[in-house]
Amino acid sequence: xxxxxxxxxxxxxxxxxxxxxxxxxxxxxxxxxxxxxxxxxxxxxxxxxxxxxxxxxxxxxxxxxxxxxxxxxxxxxxxxxxxxxxxxxxxxxxxxxxxxxxxxxxxxx
Numbered sequence: 736x737x738x739x740x741x742x743x744x745x746x747x748x749x750x751x752x753x754x755x756x757x758x759x760x761x762x763x764x765x766x767x768x769x770x771x772x773x774x775x776x777x778x779x780x781x782x783x784x785x786x787x788x789x790x791x792x793x794x795x796x797x798x799x800x801x802x803x804x805x806x807x808x809x810x811x812x813x814x815x816x817x818x819x820x821x822x823x824x825x826x827x828x829x830x831x832x833x834x835x836x837x838x839x840x841x842x843x844x
Contacts, residue, residue, distance in 0.1 A: 742799045742827055743770065743782045746807065750784060750797075753835035757843075760836075764788060764843045774798075786835070787814055788843035795838055798822065811842050 750768050757764050771783040780801035787794045796818055798808040807830050808822040 742804070743784070745827060746784055746797060746799060746830065749830060749832045750786060750835055752832035753839060754786075756832065756836050757839045761840060761844060763790065764839060765790070766839055766843060786839060788839070791843055793843055795835075795842060799827070811838075 747768075747770060754766060754768055757766060765788075767787045767789060769785050769787070771785060774781045774783055782799045784797045784799075785794055786797070792814045794812050794814045794816075796810050796812060800806070800808060803824070805827055806824050807827050808824050810818070810822050812818070
């Protein structure tokens with residue numbers, strides 16, 4: 736299967752779709768999705784997408800690192816925590832809006 740042209744757009748689209756689904760199913764969760772360019776700005780070749788729940792102060796951090804093409808690094812933290820090196824990973828091709836929906840529902844619910 737060919738790699739997507741723009742992994743960040745692919746991940747953003749999946750997150751947007753999951754966001755719409757979670758809002759329809761669980762109005763109290765209301766996550767905030769943000770694409771962050773700070774790592775690139777500081778010289779790290781990676782894009783970050785965060786999904787925050789303001790009510791629970793929890794965050795799901797997703798990283799697309801140029802040196803690990805085709806993989807999504809992710810971790811579940813609180814908004815107050817700094818990102819640590821302890822990331823899980825999965826293939827971007829295995830990521831779906833349903834996966835992100837389940838994560839938001841389970842972690843933020």
